Amino acid sequence: xxxxxxxxxxxxxxxxxxxxxxxxxxxxxxxxxxxxxxxxxxxxxxxxxxxxxxxxxxxxxxxxxxxxxxxxxxxxxxxxxxxxxxxxxxxxxxxxxxxxxxxxxxxxxxxxxxxxxxxxxxxxxxxxxxxxxxxxxxxxxxxxxxxxxxxxxxxxxxxxxxxxxxxxxxxxxxxxxxxxxxxxxxxxxxxxxxxxxxxxxxxxxxxxxxxxxxxxxxxxxxxxxxxxxxxxxxxxxxxxxxxxxxxxxxxxxxxxxxxxxxxxxxxxxxxxxxxxxxxxxxxxxxxxxxxxxxxxxxxxxxxxxxxxxxxxxxxxxxxxxxxxxxxxxxxx
Ligand code: NAP
Numbered sequence: 001x002x003x004x005x006x007x008x009x010x011x012x013x014x015x016x017x018x019x020x021x022x023x024x025x026x027x028x029x030x031x032x033x034x035x036x037x038x039x040x041x042x043x044x045x046x047x048x049x050x051x052x053x054x055x056x057x058x059x060x061x062x063x064x065x066x067x068x069x070x071x072x073x074x075x076x077x078x079x080x081x082x083x084x085x086x087x088x089x090x091x092x093x094x095x096x097x098x099x100x101x102x103x104x105x106x107x108x109x110x111x112x113x114x115x116x117x118x119x120x121x122x123x124x125x126x127x128x129x130x131x132x133x134x135x136x137x138x139x140x141x142x143x144x145x146x147x148x149x150x151x152x153x154x155x156x157x158x159x160x161x162x163x164x165x166x167x168x169x170x171x172x173x174x175x176x177x178x179x180x181x182x183x184x185x186x187x188x189x190x191x192x193x194x195x196x197x198x199x200x201x202x203x204x205x206x207x208x209x210x211x212x213x214x215x216x217x218x219x220x221x222x223x224x225x226x227x228x229x230x231x232x233x234x235x236x237x238x239x240x241x242x243x244x245x246x247x248x249x250x251x252x253x254x255x256x257x258x259x260x261x262x263x264x265x266x267x268x269x270x271x272x273x274x275x276x277x278x279x280x281x282x283x284x285x286x287x288x289x290x291x292x293x294x295x296x297x298x299x300x301x302x303x304x305x306x307x308x309x310x311x312x313x314x315x316x317x318x319x320x321x322x323x324x325x326x327x328x329x330x331x332x
Contacts, residue, residue: 152221
């Protein structure tokens with residue numbers, strides 16, 4: 001039996017379970033020369049998938065209606081007619097939300113479960129770790145002693161960004177949605193200060209308190225009013241790294257934000273968006289740093305593991321409710 005999840009509707013506003021359709025097939029998959037048969041082990045759910053559900057041009061192709069959704073997946077090779085992969089290998093790559101599938105192996109990389117838990121290759125040793133490292137270093141160009149503010153700080157990317165900030169000698173302030181998350185940022189990840197944006201009565205003032213020397217670097221995972229508040233606290237030559245804007249991904253109307261230009265002009269500040277895939281040539285170097293720090297115990301991570309293939313859509317929707325700490329992953 002093979003289960004597949006299709007995109008049934010393009011969500012209007014926040015996605016709902018009815019936007020997804022489960023299909024069950026009773027067939028046995030057969031592989032041809034050059035192919036491998038894969039069994040899904042872990043599925044990554046990520047905020048950017050929301051953008052792929054829209055019918056709008058983006059940096060990555062849109063999902064088609066009534067076709068399987070794809071995301072980062074860790075899978076086990078069950079059968080192989082491809083000399084690059086042996087039975088029992090684990091691979092990571094963009095694969096469909098299916099319990100089993102056939103692949104040519106193109107775009108898949110082998111991952112070693114003896115070096116790190118397999119799920120880590122979807123998080124700190126995968127796309128989110130690379131995003132944190134490359135966004136902070138390539139755009140932020142941090143200098144020891146500077147102050148870094150991270151939004152979405154308790155999530156997959158944010159929790160790694162903050163820790164890299166500490167490794168590089170920055171003062172790190174995290175913004176997240178619950179007191180429990182703020183406590184985790186300080187005790188588990190070594191952030192210097194944290195602000196719960198859901199209980200803060202004045203985010204601009206609270207940021208000024210948490211970053212008394214002003215903000216030199218802002219790693220933005222959320223956009224919207226949180227990022228507006230940061231603008232009021234930036235220093236001359238601040239760098240604003242625009243990684244994500246989850247607070248507006250479900251908007252059905254254009255968001256209302258403050259005008260960024262006066263803030264950028266008077267502070268000679270840089271604001272730059274980025275897509276991690278545009279830095280592919282730097283992945284090996286970034287991975288060397290991330291795995292090295294992980295091995296040395298300088299970097300750690302947390303995961304929210306949801307059990308069961310059927311819960312993939314719910315786990316994805318829960319990202320927009322802040323139900324995850326660290327990387328949200330579904331174990332099949
Ligand atoms: P994540 O942070 O692990 O999960 C999403 C988190 O966003 C939630 O836990 C929630 O935490 C927060 N959130 C949800 N709705 C919010 C709202 N309305 N306002 C403020 N915060 C909200 O996800 P991730 O995978 O690490 O991704 C983080 C961001 O980076 C996303 O925007 C994603 O699209 C982006 N990203 C960009 C790239 C790139 O190449 N540019 C690559 C990977 C990810 P709270 O409880 O704190 O609200």
